[in-house]
Amino acid sequence: MKQDDTTEGAAGSTDAFGGLTPAEGLELLRVGELTVQGRLAAASNATLYCTVSDGLRSAACVYKPVAGERPLWDFPDGTLAGREVGAYAVSEALGWGTVPPTVHRDGPFGEGMVQLWVHGDETVDLVALARETDNEALRRMAVFDAVVNNSDRKIGHLLPTASGHLYGCDHGVSFAEEYKLRTVLWQWQGMPLTDDALTRLAALRVRLADSADPLRQELDRHLTGPEVFAVRSRVDLLLRHRVHPYPSPDWPAVPWPPV
Numbered sequence: 001m002k003q004d005d006t007t008e009g010a011a012g013s014t015d016a017f018g019g020l021t022p023a024e025g026l027e028l029l030r031v032g033e034l035t036v037q038g039r040l041a042a043a044s045n046a047t048l049y050c051t052v053s054d055g056l057r058s059a060a061c062v063y064k065p066v067a068g069e070r071p072l073w074d075f076p077d078g079t080l081a082g083r084e085v086g087a088y089a090v091s092e093a094l095g096w097g098t099v100p101p102t103v104h105r106d107g108p109f110g111e112g113m114v115q116l117w118v119h120g121d122e123t124v125d126l127v128a129l130a131r132e133t134d135n136e137a138l139r140r141m142a143v144f145d146a147v148v149n150n151s152d153r154k155i156g157h158l159l160p161t162a163s164g165h166l167y168g169c170d171h172g173v174s175f176a177e178e179y180k181l182r183t184v185l186w187q188w189q190g191m192p193l194t195d196d197a198l199t200r201l202a203a204l205r206v207r208l209a210d211s212a213d214p215l216r217q218e219l220d221r222h223l224t225g226p227e228v229f230a231v232r233s234r235v236d237l238l239l240r241h242r243v244h245p246y247p248s249p250d251w252p253a254v255p256w257p258p259v
Helices: 007-011 022-031 080-094 126-131 136-148 195-209 214-222 225-241
Strands: 033-039 048-053 058-065 102-105 112-116 158-160 166-168
Touching: 022 048, 022 058, 022 102, 022 112, 033 058, 058 080, 080 102, 080 112, 080 136, 080 195, 080 214, 126 158, 136 166, 136 195, 136 225, 195 214, 195 225, 214 225
Parallel strands: none
Antiparallel strands: 033 048, 048 058, 058 112, 102 112, 158 166
């Protein structure tokens, strides 16, 4: 399935979020009341399926409270929710809409990450999708993952919609200082970055260098100073070499399980 959606088309799409545009969904996440409906048992951290409503509109969402995060040896405790919000901020800055609307807010079990639930196209073979080489949306996701240093891009984290847009989820183990890119999307390694990717990365570099920019301020809220510097360094490397990155010889290239 070849996809070549545009950012403009994705911005106005409502099929993924129960009839809401991404902007409407983001506002609802900020002001609506969260009601827990159940728990996603397969998730490694507490991941709650909820509805969010302001009395006029409602939507499905995922709520990951900080209190439900399991300690990890390579990420500071209590920071995964903020990393998810940082990933959304970078996604928006790049203009590709890779990450569904995401906020950091209070909820029934305390502060945490709340993200709109994506109503995906269940007819898509995700394993086949992850192997495609001519899918521009997938290739953009690979660039995004390189920027945020995503250490857990699994096949099951790909969320294609009926309109052809591609979202990704579960970015809590991103933004490490050390190079930890671990993904199922290595099919472009060493290949030249597209002109569009280079243009957007150059604009992102400018924003990351400006401490007064809203993107930079959001990252400063959720990441350490060295981690923010590492984001800038990764963008600089991508622009300098102008190719998709290679796997690290010192870190597993693909997450396990890959699905």
